[in-house]
Amino acid sequence: MHIADGILSWPVLSAGAAASAAGVGVGLWRIRDERIPEVALLSAALFVASLIHLPVPPTSVHLLLNGLAGVLLGWAVFPAVLVALLLQAWLGFGGLTALGVNTFVIAAPAVVCHYAFRLPVGGRGAAALVARGAVTGALGIFLSGLLLSLALVTTGRGFLLVAWGAIVLHIPVAAIEAAVTAAAVGFLLKVKPELLQLAAAGRRGEELADA
Amino acid sequence: MRKALRMSWIVALAAAALWLPRRADAHKLVVFAAAEGRAVRGEVYIAGGGRLAGVTVMVLGPDGGTLGQVRTDEKGEFRFVPAVRCDHLFVVDDGTGHRGECPVPAADLPADLPAPSGRGSAPAASRPAPSGARPTTAPATMPTDEAIDALVERLSEVAARAVRRELRIRDERVRVRDVAGGIGFILGLAGLWMMWKYKRRPGRERE
Numbered sequence: 001m002h003i004a005d006g007i008l009s010w011p012v013l014s015a016g017a018a019a020s021a022a023g024v025g026v027g028l029w030r031i032r033d034e035r036i037p038e039v040a041l042l043s044a045a046l047f048v049a050s051l052i053h054l055p056v057p058p059t060s061v062h063l064l065l066n067g068l069a070g071v072l073l074g075w076a077v078f079p080a081v082l083v084a085l086l087l088q089a090w091l092g093f094g095g096l097t098a099l100g101v102n103t104f105v106i107a108a109p110a111v112v113c114h115y116a117f118r119l120p121v122g123g124r125g126a127a128a129l130v131a132r133g134a135v136t137g138a139l140g141i142f143l144s145g146l147l148l149s150l151a152l153v154t155t156g157r158g159f160l161l162v163a164w165g166a167i168v169l170h171i172p173v174a175a176i177e178a179a180v181t182a183a184a185v186g187f188l189l190k191v192k193p194e195l196l197q198l199a200a201a202g203r204r205g206e207e208l209a210d211a
Numbered sequence: 212m213r214k215a216l217r218m219s220w221i222v223a224l225a226a227a228a229l230w231l232p233r234r235a236d237a238h239k240l241v242v243f244a245a246a247e248g249r250a251v252r253g254e255v256y257i258a259g260g261g262r263l264a265g266v267t268v269m270v271l272g273p274d275g276g277t278l279g280q281v282r283t284d285e286k287g288e289f290r291f292v293p294a295v296r297c298d299h300l301f302v303v304d305d306g307t308g309h310r311g312e313c314p315v316p317a318a319d320l321p322a323d324l325p326a327p328s329g330r331g332s333a334p335a336a337s338r339p340a341p342s343g344a345r346p347t348t349a350p351a352t353m354p355t356d357e358a359i360d361a362l363v364e365r366l367s368e369v370a371a372r373a374v375r376r377e378l379r380i381r382d383e384r385v386r387v388r389d390v391a392g393g394i395g396f397i398l399g400l401a402g403l404w405m406m407w408k409y410k411r412r413p414g415r416e417r418e
Binding site for chain 2: 051
């Protein structure tokens with residue numbers, strides 16, 4: 001999910017940078033002061049997660065954790081992803097010029113996951129929340145794969161060919177992310193439910209679940 | 212409880228950071244290429260992971276034009292015989308956004324290759340290829356100095372290539388300190404941010 005330097009054209013890079021800048025702006029504006037440590041922790045988690053590699057011939061894939069981060073952080077996932085990707089770019093994963101595109105590819109689906117998690121589908125019990133956690137975990141991966149394919153299509157590659165690499169190869173990752181996100185949601189519900197509710201409630205302090 | 216949760220996150224991250232770089236492969240395409248004799252030999256692999264067989268390696272000139280292309284064999288290796296003496300760039304792009312490249316400077320290529328078109332180089336080009344000096348063809352008497360020189364040159368080329376390859380592999384590896392440094396960077400950034408917020412609104416009550 002990390003596009004390297006020298007692949008995308010300047011218009012695509014600029015569009016990605018602009019979209020990510022807007023997302024980061026919204027994220028920074030919406031973060032409440034007391035949630036800064038959580039953003040930093042999830043940023044660190046995103047950074048480390050992308051270094052876990054699963055061999056999927058002919059290449060390997062890595063975890064993203066963008067679904068989980070999105071569920072917990074909402075729009076604040078944009079700055080978290082930006083910092084994590086900046087560090088990875090320094091390590092050689094993904095290009096610096098492609099930072100904007102890469103940030104958008106990972107963070108935008110995370111924001112979608114944030115709202116998907118809050119959809120009133122399947123009740124408000126703990127089991128329903130865990131199930132929605134699983135769905136959003138997989139959703140984050142697939143949406144990122146889709147965005148990645150769209151970005152790469154502009155380079156003249158066939159969409160299906162790229163989508164194969166970006167989406168089909170990530171099915172094992174999506175399964176793992178679904179399990180991880182579901183487990184994290186279940187764990188937080190037991191140990192610290194206010195973290196989930198706060199995260200889901202966003203700036204206005206709406207209540208998500210009374211479960 | 213809150214503290215316990217925070218601690219468990221940190222412990223989990225630290226454990227992951229310590230465990231990962233040792234077993235996990237970095238996920239980027241690495242192209243290695245070096246001149247060896249009259250050819251450029253190289254390999255394509257995923258940093259820390261497996262070799263990539265059957266991928267196309269584009270060979271680009273200094274102006275970005277294509278000089279040729281080769282495919283890696285089942286061991287992920289390739290061999291390219293340069294036709295001109297100029298800087299070569301070996302590029303692999305796997306189609307899903309990963310890209311790797313490796314330059315081979317003109318100085319590493321055989322001196323008798325013609326320069327890129329535009330500069331007079333006919334005499335050099337017409338010179339017969341490797342000036343003999345195959346040690347195996349030497350008679351049963353003492354090998355000539357020339358043959359010994361050629362052999363030494365060839366051996367040092369092979370050794371230099373092996374060293375360069377090893378350096379490249381080490382360079383591309385993600386190390387524990389990289390990961391630890393990254394986490395420290397993020398926590399430091401959060402600290403700065405909180406400090407700034409605190410200074411801006413010193414009297415703000417905690418919710």
